[in-house]
Structure formats: C-alpha cells, structure tokens
Amino acid sequence: MNTHLHITSWVLALILLIVVLVLHKQGKAKGAKITHMIMRLDYLLILYSGGDLFGAYAKMGMSGSLLGEVIAKTIAGIWVIAAIEMIAVKTAKGKSTKGAWIQLVIAFIITLILGFTRLTFGLA
Template sequence: MTHLHITAWVLALILLVISYSMYKKGNNKVGKIIHMIVRLDYLLILYSGGSLFADYATAGLPEFPLLGELIVKLIAGLWVISSIEMILVKASKQKPAKSFWIQFVIAFIIVLVLGFFRLPNGFYFG
C-alpha cells in the first residue's frame, strides 16, 4: 500500500505543476481537465493513506509510541491536499496564491519528514 500511496502523491505533484502552468498560460480548458484528474487522484491518496493509517495504528496497539506523530502526519497530509486544491482554484481564477504555496511547502516538508524519517516503513525504520 505504501507504493500506491507514494505513486499517487507523486502523480498529484506532477499534475499540480501541469495544471498550474496551463492556468498561467491562459489555457483554462486543459487546466480544468487536469484539475479534475488531480481531484480524482485525491481519492486514491485518501484511500491509500487511510489504509496505511489504519495499518500503523492497529499494528502497535495497545501501546503505539508514535501515534501522536501519525495523527500529525494525517493532518499535515490533509493540509497538503487542501493547499493543492486552493492553489489550483486560485490559479483558475487568475488570483495570487502565494500564501497557499507557502502552506503547501510547510505541510509537504512535515509530511516528508514524518513519513520517511520518523514513522515505520520509512528510510529510518527500513
């Protein structure tokens, strides 16, 4: 499930860049189509992330020492998805999205650090 999750969010990042550039070039029709594909990818991210959350949370019961970090990663992951959505909505309306880009970077760093270096199945835990 980890590979599906990573593939889904990498795809979302690629589609974010493509859709954002299409909106900025004034090609709103193609940008809107790719934006809809990103929204479908959110479902895949949420499904695989929810499955990983359930696996991690139940694997360590009754004493899972990283449960707090797992919950923070879940919230930061939702924050990443909502900031991607707001970036694309602002771009479609030709409005500045600097604050959402900043939020996206902060949340994405939190998710990467927790996912790859702190929680199980990352680089640190092997």
C-alpha cells in the same frame, strides 16, 4: 501494504498541479480544468492509501508518541491536499497564491519528515 501506491499518488498529484499551472499560464483554461478534475480523482487515491497505512499502524497497537506522530502526519497530509487545491483554484480565479504556496511547503516538509524518517512502515 499501499506504501508505494501512496507515494506514487502524491507524486502524481504534484505533477498534475504543475501541469494545471502551466496550462493556465498558456491560457488553456479547458485543459487546465480537465487536468484539475483528474487531480481531484488522484486525491481519492491519496486518501485511500493513506487511510490504509493509518489502519496498518492502528493494527500494530501504536503507543504514545508514535500515535501522535501518525495523527500529525495524517493532518499534515490532508493539509497538503488542501493547499494543492487552494493553489489550483486561486490560480484559475487569478488570485494570489503566495499564502497557499507557503502552506504547501510547510505541510509537505512536515509530512515528508514524519513519513520518511519516523513512520517508514512498509517502505522497504
């Protein structure tokens, strides 16, 4: 199972987002751009490991509500990635990131609640 890879990769994405924001604040645009590209590579790990977990649930023969929750978590997870990317891009362009931060918090809470309370496949 790739549960630990999945958790590690999204924690890494959040850390890289913080690094990108700090580098922009310090005026180090080149370093921020490089870190942003590394963060984009990390998205691939998130998507790969999340897809693997989705496949594992599919093999279990999900029924009704569990299938709906897995799909909701998948959509919320992709929403988290999109919000992280919006924050990084808008910060680089000097635009307001308030809406993107609100989206990130909402999507992240949905993903955490579903991931750690209802869909704890392979966490042990």
